[in-house]
Amino acid sequence: MxxxxxxxxxxxxxxxxxxxxxxxxxxxxxxxxxxxxxxxxxxxxxxxxxxxxxxxxxxxxxxxxxxxxxxxxxxxxxxxxxxxxxxxxxxxxxxxxxxxxxxxxxxxxxxxxxxxxxxxxxxxxxxxxxxxxxxxxxxxxxxxxxxxxxxxxxxxxxxxxxxxxxxxxSDSRSAYRQTLVDYLMDHINSLSEDSRARLDRNPLRILDSKDKGDRAIIADAPLITDCLxxxxxxxxxxxxxxxxxxxxxxxxxxxxxxxxxxxxxxxxxxxxxxxxxxxxxxxxxxxxxxxxxxxxxxxxxxxxxxxxxxxxLMIDDPIGKKRPIAMIPIGNEAAELVLRLTQELRRAGHTIDLGYAGNMKKRMQRANKISACAAVIIGEDELSKNAVVVRDMDSGEQTEIPLSTLEDFLSRFL
RNA sequence: GUGGCUGUAGCUCAGUUGGUUAGAGCAUCGGCUUGUGGUGCCGAGGGUCGGGGGUUCAAAUCCCCUCAGCCACCCCA
Missing domain, CATH: 3.30.930.10 (Bira Bifunctional Protein; Domain 2)
Structure with missing residues (x-):
C-alpha cells in the first residue's frame, strides 16, 4: 500500500x-x-x-x-x-x-x-x-x-x-575571503565542527551559522562591506x-x-x-x-x-470562484429542454451546473452545497406554459418568466 | 544526512494502570418533507488503530524494525 x-x-x-x-x-x-x-x-x-x-x-x-x-x-x-x-x-x-x-x-x-x-x-x-x-x-x-x-x-x-x-x-570577494579566513583561523579551536569544515570550502557561509559559539566569533568578524x-x-x-x-x-x-x-x-x-x-x-x-x-x-x-x-502558507483563500446557476428539471419530459438550455447558457457565458440525477429535493440540496446563486426550475407546469421559474438562492425569491427571456433575466446574476 | 516529537473514521480529536463488538464532533448518506435547498429532529454507513514483527491468556495501549508528517540542525524558495 x-x-x-x-x-x-x-x-x-x-x-x-x-x-x-x-x-x-x-x-x-x-x-x-x-x-x-x-x-x-x-x-x-x-x-x-x-x-x-x-x-x-x-x-x-x-x-x-x-x-x-x-x-x-x-x-x-x-x-x-x-x-x-x-x-x-x-x-x-x-x-x-x-x-x-x-x-x-x-x-x-x-x-x-x-x-x-x-x-x-x-x-x-x-x-x-x-x-x-x-x-x-x-x-x-x-x-x-x-x-x-x-x-x-x-x-x-x-x-x-x-x-x-x-x-x-570577484576581487573584493576574494580579498574579503582571505581577510575572513585569517580572522577565523585565530579562533579555529572555538569554531563548531560544521564551521571548521566550511573554512576551506565556503568560509562566507560560516557567517550565518546558528551555532552559539560561532555566533560569538562572527560578531567581531570583519565585514564584507568594509572590504569592497x-x-x-x-x-x-x-x-x-x-x-x-x-x-x-x-x-x-x-x-x-x-x-x-x-x-x-x-x-x-x-x-x-x-x-x-x-x-x-x-x-x-x-x-x-x-x-x-x-x-x-x-x-x-x-x-x-x-x-x-x-x-x-501566508495568505488566505482568495475564493474568487464563480457561483454557478443550477438547472433543476422535474420529470423526464423536461430533461431534453434542460440539456439544450444548459448548453446555450454556457455558450452565452454563464456557469451552469447540471445536477445529473435525483429528484427535485436532491437537486436543490446539491445546488445549495455548491453555493449556486440561482436555480432554474422546469417541470410540467412550466413546460405547458413555455416558461421557467428562477429561484434566487440567497433570498429564496422565485420568479416565473417566459422561456425566451431566460438568458436576459439571468444576466442579473453575472 | 543528524537529533527529537507525533501517527486512532474523509477532517479535528477522545480512548484512563494492556481487559468484552474502538468512541465523539464535523462531514457523508437516508428519513421527517411524493415540485423546493440552507436551520431543526431521527437514523445509517464508514476504522487492516500508518505498516511489519515480537512480548502476553489478552496490545490502539509495552518492545523492536520500517514508513510518513512535524520541530531543530544542515541548507535553502
Whole structure:
C-alpha cells in the first residue's frame, strides 16, 4: 500500500490549496508584467552539467540535493533544483545575446532531495524573474522592486523584511575571503565542527551559522562591506539610492551570504519569521559571471526566485470562484429542454451546473452545497406554459418568466 | 544526512494502570418533507488503530524494525 502514497516530500495539491498557489503565481506574473517581463518556460530537466558547473562544486544543492539519473541513452540528467541555470542555458542555446536586455518571468516545479519540513518539500514550486544584459545597478533596483510590489500585492509585506548585502566583485570577494579566513583561523579551536569544515570550502557561509559559539566569533568578524573596492562600493551605493527613490524599504545585513557560487555584488532575501526555519520567501542577487562560465558571451544578470508553497502558507483563500446557476428539471419530459438550455447558457457565458440525477429535493440540496446563486426550475407546469421559474438562492425569491427571456433575466446574476 | 516529537473514521480529536463488538464532533448518506435547498429532529454507513514483527491468556495501549508528517540542525524558495 505504500505505493498508493505520494513519494516522500511530494504532495497532491487539491483545489483549495491550488487556488492559493495560483493566486501567488498570478500576482508575481502580473507584477513582473508591469515591469515589462515576459514569461519563459524551460524544461524541468537538463543535462546534469548545466547545474553542476554553475551552482558550484561545494554547494549543498550539487553535492547532495540533486535528483540525478541516467536516461536510456546513458545521458546524465538532473531534475532542475532551481531556475536560473536553465534560463542561462536557454539564453545561450537560443542565441539571444543580440536582443539584450532581456526580462524573463518563470514559474514551475523544482526538485531538491532534502528532508521535508513545513515549507520545504522535495518537489516544490517557484516563480522568479531574471534580467539579463544590464550592468547598471538600476537592474537590481528594478528586480528588487518587483519582489517588493509582488509581496505587497499578496498582502504579506507587513510580515516580511528585505535584507540586503553586497558581495562585491570577484576581487573584493576574494580579498574579503582571505581577510575572513585569517580572522577565523585565530579562533579555529572555538569554531563548531560544521564551521571548521566550511573554512576551506565556503568560509562566507560560516557567517550565518546558528551555532552559539560561532555566533560569538562572527560578531567581531570583519565585514564584507568594509572590504569592497571602489567600483563595488559605488555599485552598492547606487543600488541603495535607487531603492530609496523607488520607495523600497530594506535592512542592511552584512552577514547575508548566498549558497550558490555564481552570485556577485547584490544579494538579498525577503524573509519572515512566520514560517519557522524556512523563513526565506524570496531570494536572489546578481550573477555577472554565470553565462560566460557556462560557455556563453559575457552577459550580466540579476534576478530572484520565490517559493510558491511558502507564500501560499501566508495568505488566505482568495475564493474568487464563480457561483454557478443550477438547472433543476422535474420529470423526464423536461430533461431534453434542460440539456439544450444548459448548453446555450454556457455558450452565452454563464456557469451552469447540471445536477445529473435525483429528484427535485436532491437537486436543490446539491445546488445549495455548491453555493449556486440561482436555480432554474422546469417541470410540467412550466413546460405547458413555455416558461421557467428562477429561484434566487440567497433570498429564496422565485420568479416565473417566459422561456425566451431566460438568458436576459439571468444576466442579473453575472 | 543528524537529533527529537507525533501517527486512532474523509477532517479535528477522545480512548484512563494492556481487559468484552474502538468512541465523539464535523462531514457523508437516508428519513421527517411524493415540485423546493440552507436551520431543526431521527437514523445509517464508514476504522487492516500508518505498516511489519515480537512480548502476553489478552496490545490502539509495552518492545523492536520500517514508513510518513512535524520541530531543530544542515541548507535553502
Amino acid at each position: 505504500s505505493s498508493l502514497k505520494p513519494v516522500r516530500g511530494t504532495h497532491d495539491i487539491l483545489p483549495g490549496d491550488l487556488r492559493r498557489h495560483r493566486h501567488v503565481e498570478n500576482a508575481a506574473f502580473e507584477t513582473a508584467g508591469r515591469y515589462g517581463f515576459e514569461e519563459i518556460s524551460t524544461p524541468i530537466f537538463e543535462f546534469t552539467e548545466v547545474f553542476s558547473r554553475t551552482l558550484g562544486d561545494t554547494s549543498d544543492i550539487v553535492t547532495k540535493e540533486m535528483y540525478t539519473f541516467a536516461d536510456k541513452g546513458d545521458d546524465l540528467i538532473t531534475l532542475r533544483p532551481e531556475g536560473t541555470a536553465g534560463i542561462a542555458r536557454a539564453f545561450i542555446s537560443s542565441g539571444l545575446s543580440h536582443q539584450l536586455p532581456l526580462k524573463f518571468f518563470y514559474r514551475g516545479p523544482m526538485f531538491r532531495y532534502e528532508r521535508p519540513q513545513k515549507g520545504r518539500q522535495r518537489q516544490f514550486h517557484q516563480v522568479g524573474v531574471e534580467l539579463l544584459g544590464v550592468d547598471s545597478p538600476l537592474a537590481d533596483v528594478e528586480v528588487i522592486s518587483i519582489a517588493s510590489d509582488f509581496l505587497s500585492a499578496l498582502g504579506v509585506d507587513g510580515k516580511v523584511v528585505c535584507e540586503l548585502n553586497s558581495l562585491g566583485d 573596492n571602489d567600483p563595488s562600493k559605488r555599485f552598492f551605493d547606487e543600488l541603495l539610492e535607487g531603492l530609496e527613490i523607488s520607495g523600497v524599504a530594506y535592512t542592511l545585513n552584512p552577514k547575508l551570504v548566498r549558497g550558490l557560487d555564481y552570485y556577485c555584488h547584490t544579494a538579498f532575501e525577503f524573509t519572515t519569521d512566520a514560517l519557522g526555519a524556512q523563513g526565506a520567501l524570496v531570494a536572489g542577487g546578481r550573477y555577472d559571471g554565470l553565462i560566460k562560465q557556462m560557455g556563453g558571451p559575457q552577459t550580466p544578470g540579476t534576478g530572484w526566485a520565490a517559493g510558491v508553497e511558502r507564500l501560499a
